[in-house]
Amino acid sequence: MENKKSLVYFQSGGPTAVINSSLFGVVTEAxxxxxxxxxxxxxxxxVEGLIKDEIIDLGLEDSKEIALLKQTPGAAxxxxxxxxxxxxxxxxxxxxxxxxxxxxxxxxxxxxxxxxDTCARLAxxxxxxxxxxxxxxxxxxxxxxxxxxxxxIGYPSAAKHVMNSLKMAVLDxxxxxxxxxxxxxxxxxxxxxxxxxxxxxxxxxxxxxxYLPEMGFSLDQFLGEVKATYDRQGYCVAxxxxxxPMAHINEGRVDSxxxxxxxxxxxxxxxxxxxxxxxxxxxxxxxxxxxADPIFVSAVDRSEAIRIGAFAVKKLLEGETxxxxxxxxxxxxxxxxxxxxxxxxxxxxxxxxxxxDWLYDTRRLSDSFRQYLTPLVQGEVKVRCxxxxxxxxxxxxxxxx
Amino acid sequence: MENKKSLVYFQSGGPTAVINSSLFGVVTEAxxxxxxxxxxxxxxxxVEGLIKDEIIDLGLEDSKEIALLKQTPGAAxxxxxxxxxxxxxxxxxxxxxxxxxxxxxxxxxxxxxxxxDTCARLAxxxxxxxxxxxxxxxxxxxxxxxxxxxxxIGYPSAAKHVMNSLKMAVLDxxxxxxxxxxxxxxxxxxxxxxxxxxxxxxxxxxxxxxYLPEMGFSLDQFLGEVKATYDRQGYCVAxxxxxxPMAHINEGRVDSxxxxxxxxxxxxxxxxxxxxxxxxxxxxxxxxxxxADPIFVSAVDRSEAIRIGAFAVKKLLEGETxxxxxxxxxxxxxxxxxxxxxxxxxxxxxxxxxxxDWLYDTRRLSDSFRQYLTPLVQGEVKVRCxxxxxxxxxxxxxxxx
Numbered sequence: 001m002e003n004k005k006s007l008v009y010f011q012s013g014g015p016t017a018v019i020n021s022s023l024f025g026v027v028t029e030a031x032x033x034x035x036x037x038x039x040x041x042x043x044x045x046x047v048e049g050l051i052k053d054e055i056i057d058l059g060l061e062d063s064k065e066i067a068l069l070k071q072t073p074g075a076a077x078x079x080x081x082x083x084x085x086x087x088x089x090x091x092x093x094x095x096x097x098x099x100x101x102x103x104x105x106x107x108x109x110x111x112x113x114x115x116x117d118t119c120a121r122l123a124x125x126x127x128x129x130x131x132x133x134x135x136x137x138x139x140x141x142x143x144x145x146x147x148x149x150x151x152x153i154g155y156p157s158a159a160k161h162v163m164n165s166l167k168m169a170v171l172d173x174x175x176x177x178x179x180x181x182x183x184x185x186x187x188x189x190x191x192x193x194x195x196x197x198x199x200x201x202x203x204x205x206x207x208x209x210x211y212l213p214e215m216g217f218s219l220d221q222f223l224g225e226v227k228a229t230y231d232r233q234g235y236c237v238a239x240x241x242x243x244x245p246m247a248h249i250n251e252g253r254v255d256s257x258x259x260x261x262x263x264x265x266x267x268x269x270x271x272x273x274x275x276x277x278x279x280x281x282x283x284x285x286x287x288x289x290x291x292a293d294p295i296f297v298s299a300v301d302r303s304e305a306i307r308i309g310a311f312a313v314k315k316l317l318e319g320e321t322x323x324x325x326x327x328x329x330x331x332x333x334x335x336x337x338x339x340x341x342x343x344x345x346x347x348x349x350x351x352x353x354x355x356x357d358w359l360y361d362t363r364r365l366s367d368s369f370r371q372y373l374t375p376l377v378q379g380e381v382k383v384r385c386x387x388x389x390x391x392x393x394x395x396x397x398x399x400x401x
Numbered sequence: 402m403e404n405k406k407s408l409v410y411f412q413s414g415g416p417t418a419v420i421n422s423s424l425f426g427v428v429t430e431a432x433x434x435x436x437x438x439x440x441x442x443x444x445x446x447x448v449e450g451l452i453k454d455e456i457i458d459l460g461l462e463d464s465k466e467i468a469l470l471k472q473t474p475g476a477a478x479x480x481x482x483x484x485x486x487x488x489x490x491x492x493x494x495x496x497x498x499x500x501x502x503x504x505x506x507x508x509x510x511x512x513x514x515x516x517x518d519t520c521a522r523l524a525x526x527x528x529x530x531x532x533x534x535x536x537x538x539x540x541x542x543x544x545x546x547x548x549x550x551x552x553x554i555g556y557p558s559a560a561k562h563v564m565n566s567l568k569m570a571v572l573d574x575x576x577x578x579x580x581x582x583x584x585x586x587x588x589x590x591x592x593x594x595x596x597x598x599x600x601x602x603x604x605x606x607x608x609x610x611x612y613l614p615e616m617g618f619s620l621d622q623f624l625g626e627v628k629a630t631y632d633r634q635g636y637c638v639a640x641x642x643x644x645x646p647m648a649h650i651n652e653g654r655v656d657s658x659x660x661x662x663x664x665x666x667x668x669x670x671x672x673x674x675x676x677x678x679x680x681x682x683x684x685x686x687x688x689x690x691x692x693a694d695p696i697f698v699s700a701v702d703r704s705e706a707i708r709i710g711a712f713a714v715k716k717l718l719e720g721e722t723x724x725x726x727x728x729x730x731x732x733x734x735x736x737x738x739x740x741x742x743x744x745x746x747x748x749x750x751x752x753x754x755x756x757x758d759w760l761y762d763t764r765r766l767s768d769s770f771r772q773y774l775t776p777l778v779q780g781e782v783k784v785r786c787x788x789x790x791x792x793x794x795x796x797x798x799x800x801x802x
Contacts, residue, residue: 171793175416267668378788389602
């Protein structure tokens with residue numbers, strides 16, 4: 001009884017469609033461990049809640065609302081982009097105060113590579129200060145850029161959203177005899193994992209051209225490929241990562257108020273196509289639904305999101321700390337995978353790019369990429385609606401006294 | 402037997418998520434009238450197919466593919482923005498030649514207010530030239546701006562897509578403690594019917610502010626309302642019609658290549674917010690999925706799309722011509738409606754705006770608007786997927802000899 005400690009879970013970085021499914025998995029598993037846990041808590045807005053003592057009692061939430069977390073995009077507990085300073089900073093004493101006040105013994109950090117830095121720093125600090133608190137990371141990012149893990153939770157669903165949106169774009173582009181160039185802008189500042197998903201679509205539904213940051217970028221080559229495609233079939237759909245290395249094109253672009261243009265790569269390139277090729281062009285930025293669409297969630301992704309949360313709870317209670325749960329693929333067909341642990345500090349702040357030998361050219365990626373992604377986007381989820389709109393969890397978020 | 406004529410159907414104007422459901426309804430009904438019809442044809446790319454003799458035989462399509470039309474967005478037969486010239490133009494003789502070649506006696510025009518001009522002109526021409534061809538219109542436009550009809554087929558589904566996208570946007574905007582201003586750009590050049598749909602969302606999921614073309618637009622008022630909302634709650638989600646009357650703001654905006662900026666209203670206003678209020682702002686243009694999303698289709702809309710196609714076939718065979726099928730609402734709760742005919746020429750080229758007494762202010766529309774739209778967005782549709790992507794019809798499009 002005296003050894004009972006509470007568990008606190010928090011969300012960090014950009015939201016995804018399934019981060020709250022991991023929260024569901026954590027709460028559901030933690031409830032099975034009432035003998036070992038004195039409370040199941042949430043820290044509001046990531047590590048900020050630990051610093052400011054904004055800790056809520058997840059045990060007081062209605063079970064119906066907890067179940068609805070599975071179809072609730074966004075970050076149900078609020079997120080943060082706050083990064084922890086170096087150990088020794090007085091801020092750590094605020095965290096220690098919160099931990100003592102609520103008898104916290106276990107922390108789960110659900111986030112991406114910045115958040116794994118938080119996970120690693122907290123674990124190191126607790127170890128070094130002989131504070132008996134264990135910390136584990138649950139991977140989450142639509143960018144799929146975390147090292148070691150086969151893929152990141154949230155990526156398969158975002159990839160599925162991208163595939164379906166690109167199919168809509170191609171259907172729309174084909175409607176007219178005299179078409180346009182359609183530039184589709186897809187998330188991914190450093191990597192092309194999401195944009196590459198378009199390559200899985202079958203012939204006739206696939207974008208004609210795919211540009212990823214890993215490929216570099218030549219404006220002349222781009223214009224040549226767009227023109228050749230347009231001349232051949234009367235329209236052209238190109239999928240482009242927002243993070244294409246084209247600073248040289250954007251440089252100095254200011255809007256009419258004189259400040260740095262808010263235009264993305266596609267709007268800038270649409271201007272180039274207009275002026276240099278004289279072809280009508282429109283842009284389509286996939287935008288927020290990539291991380292917030294509850295419909296095109298992959299059943300595989302949701303299931304893994306839930307199970308990885310449960311796995312993290314069990315490993316915390318076994319005494320593991322400073323690790324992130326990773327997915328190790330055992331087989332692609334049929335798809336089989338297991339969860340393993342890897343040190344959070346070797347994952348923190350680093351970026352996994354698409355392997356060079358998976359890239360082929362702007363018309364087609366390699367078979368290896370398709371074998372990798374195909375099993376991850378399978379399976380549809382049921383979504384409950386009310387008055388035509390998807391239902392979401394309404395949590396009470398009652399502070400722990 | 403000698404009186405048997407063929408029916409030709411075509412699609413015109415912007416695609417919607419359910420225009421192909423009307424095609425499904427037309428084909429299914431027409432097949433029941435084998436005694437009266439010598440063929441069930443489609444004209445490719447709208448009236449262009451009649452001009453260029455590109456007529457395909459819908460009777461040769463596989464019934465499985467015809468059924469898949471119900472979940473196929475885009476224009477399965479291709480669309481057009483071509484407008485017919487004044488009667489007397491030699492082009493009408495080309496149409497007459499196609500009609501004689503294929504023994505066409507019935508034409509269905511599926512489109513919006515430009516397309517009803519085509520419908521009216523064709524009917525007038527055939528009447529005046531004693532050509533025995535009947536022409537009826539089937540309403541289709543996500544803009545909901547057709548006169549007389551209670552609503553346009555396609556609008557309820559697009560409105561439902563807008564509502565769900567706005568809910569995603571609000572969930573995303575709330576994720577961080579220190580939020581941004583999020584400007585959501587929604588289709589509607591002349592009217593705010595689609596943007597107004599955001600008003601149906603419940604408190605806490607609704608955009609904070611809604612700007613419609615019918616309300617006029619004052620930049621100072623806009624900036625004041627955004628600032629007040631942001632100061633109060635730390636973020637602000639505003640839904641704006643692409644057609645806001647703000648030419649005075651866009652005027653003279655050119656990009657760094659010196660040509661007219663491709664920026665929409667939201668990007669232009671984001672610049673104003675940055676420079677005048679100094680608040681971080683992002684934009685989210687709902688873009689193509691508003692007319693191409695097969696998922697957030699309203700069951701009411703799809704059902705009406707199918708039944709209105711069938712109704713149009715029956716009325717053609719009864720000898721009606723020069724009319725558009727309209728929806729007359731009998732009751733909102735429970736929702737009941739019937740189909741009636743109205744002259745296409747009084748609908749052609751005109752625009753139905755939101756009634757002035759349905760507008761209230763940028764925070765809330767009137768109850769009348771909500772009573773109007775609520776029954777139309779009800780009901781979900783089942784969508785078949787394959788490898789994580791929605792399935793669509795693949796038509797053979799075999800030319801009639």
